[in-house]
Amino acid sequence: MNLDDLRNQIDSLDSEIVKLLNERINVVLKIGEEKKKEGAEIYVPSRERAVFDKIRSLNGGPLPEESAHAIYREIMSAALALETDMKIAYLGPEATFTHQAARNKFGVSVDYIPTSTIAEVFDRVANRAADYGVVPVENSTEGAVTHTFDQFATTPLKICAEIYLPISLTLLSRHRKDEISLIFSKQEAFGQCRAWLAGNMPNAKLSPVESTTKAVQLALETPGAAAVASVMASDMYDIEVLAENIQDMQGNTTRFLIIGQDFSAATGNDKTSVMFGVKHKVGALYDALSVFKADNINMTKIESRPSRNKNWEYYFFVDIDGHADDPEVKRALEALQEHCTVMTVLGSYPKAEM
Incomplete structure (x- = not known):
C-alpha cells in the first residue's frame, strides 16, 4: 500500500471507531437509566476494575497498556458525564496533586469542585453537593495525612476507591536559577525535596504556603521567586520548568482515597x-x-x-x-x-x- 491507501484505511477505521464509541455510550445511558430507577450509584468501582481488567486482557499490542488504560479512562469519563451531572470535590486549588489524582481517576469530562480544606471535601459529599470526594491519606516519604483520618471519626461517608499517584516535583520560575532568592511551596513538598534544595539552592529562602498551586501563583507575582510544584502546574500557568524530578526519593508516592455514600x-x-x-x-x-x-x-x-x-x-x-x-x-x-x-x-x- 502507498501512503494514500494507508491514510484511507485510517479514515475508514476512525469512522468505525466513532460509530462503535457512540453505540457504547448509548448502552451506557440505558444502564444509567436502570441504575436511577433502582436508586443505585452511577459510579461503580468494581465494574470499573472489571472493564480495565478486560481491556488489559484483550490488548495484544502494539498499543501500550498505559495508553489503552488512558483511552478507556476518558471513554468512561465521557459516559459518566452523560449519565449524570457528576461532581467531584477535591482538596484544591487546581493543579494540586489531589487535582491530578482526581483527574487520573475520573477523567476530564466530569465537573471538579476545588475546596480549601479536607473537611470541606467531606462536607460537600455528605451534603450531596458533590457525588464523590478525593482526599490525600498518606505519602510514602512524609507519612499520614492526619486531617483525613480525623474526618472519618465524625462522618458516615465511606471509602469506595483508592489511587496511588507517583509524586514528581519540579522547580518552576520565570527567572534563571541564579536569580532565585525565594522559593514557595507546600510544607510537605519541601519535606520531599529538602536535600535537593539544600544542595542546589542553598541560598534561597523557603516559604511554606497552603498549596503548590498558590506557590506557583506567588512565584509568578514575586521578583526573584520560584515554586516547587507539579509539572501540571507548569502547563496550567505557563511557567518554565527549571529542574525536574527534584524529590529526594524516586518512587515517592501519595495515596488518595475516594469517598462517597457507600463502598x-x-x-x-x-x-x-x-x-x-x-x-x-x-x-x-x-x-x-x-x-x-x-x-x-x-x-x-x-x-x-x-x-x-x-x-x-x-x-x-x-x-x-x-x-x-x-x-x-x-x-x-x-x-x-x-x-x-x-x-x-x-x-x-x-x-x-x-
Missing part, C-alpha cells in the same frame, strides 16, 4: 479499612489485632489518632486485605467488634495499582 462490591482483589477504639486495659490492642491473625488476614496499615472524646484515648485505623463480604473477613470483623468500644468499617474497595 464497592467485591472484586476478588480488595482492601478493607476499619476504624476502632479499644478498652483502656493491658493487652487490649493486641487482643483486637489478633483476630486478623486467627483468620490469616494480612494487615497492611495501622495508624492511631486521638479520639478527642477523652484525653489519652485513641482511635486506630487499620487496612486489611480482602472485602468485608468475604467470609473470613466478615468473621474477623465480627470478632474484632467484641474487643472494641467502637468499630466502623470505613469501606471495602478495589486495590489500586501502586
Whole structure:
C-alpha cells in the first residue's frame, strides 16, 4: 500500500471507531437509566476494575497498556458525564496533586469542585453537593495525612476507591536559577525535596504556603521567586520548568482515597479499612489485632489518632486485605467488634495499582 491507501484505511477505521464509541455510550445511558430507577450509584468501582481488567486482557499490542488504560479512562469519563451531572470535590486549588489524582481517576469530562480544606471535601459529599470526594491519606516519604483520618471519626461517608499517584516535583520560575532568592511551596513538598534544595539552592529562602498551586501563583507575582510544584502546574500557568524530578526519593508516592455514600462490591482483589477504639486495659490492642491473625488476614496499615472524646484515648485505623463480604473477613470483623468500644468499617474497595 502507498501512503494514500494507508491514510484511507485510517479514515475508514476512525469512522468505525466513532460509530462503535457512540453505540457504547448509548448502552451506557440505558444502564444509567436502570441504575436511577433502582436508586443505585452511577459510579461503580468494581465494574470499573472489571472493564480495565478486560481491556488489559484483550490488548495484544502494539498499543501500550498505559495508553489503552488512558483511552478507556476518558471513554468512561465521557459516559459518566452523560449519565449524570457528576461532581467531584477535591482538596484544591487546581493543579494540586489531589487535582491530578482526581483527574487520573475520573477523567476530564466530569465537573471538579476545588475546596480549601479536607473537611470541606467531606462536607460537600455528605451534603450531596458533590457525588464523590478525593482526599490525600498518606505519602510514602512524609507519612499520614492526619486531617483525613480525623474526618472519618465524625462522618458516615465511606471509602469506595483508592489511587496511588507517583509524586514528581519540579522547580518552576520565570527567572534563571541564579536569580532565585525565594522559593514557595507546600510544607510537605519541601519535606520531599529538602536535600535537593539544600544542595542546589542553598541560598534561597523557603516559604511554606497552603498549596503548590498558590506557590506557583506567588512565584509568578514575586521578583526573584520560584515554586516547587507539579509539572501540571507548569502547563496550567505557563511557567518554565527549571529542574525536574527534584524529590529526594524516586518512587515517592501519595495515596488518595475516594469517598462517597457507600463502598464497592467485591472484586476478588480488595482492601478493607476499619476504624476502632479499644478498652483502656493491658493487652487490649493486641487482643483486637489478633483476630486478623486467627483468620490469616494480612494487615497492611495501622495508624492511631486521638479520639478527642477523652484525653489519652485513641482511635486506630487499620487496612486489611480482602472485602468485608468475604467470609473470613466478615468473621474477623465480627470478632474484632467484641474487643472494641467502637468499630466502623470505613469501606471495602478495589486495590489500586501502586
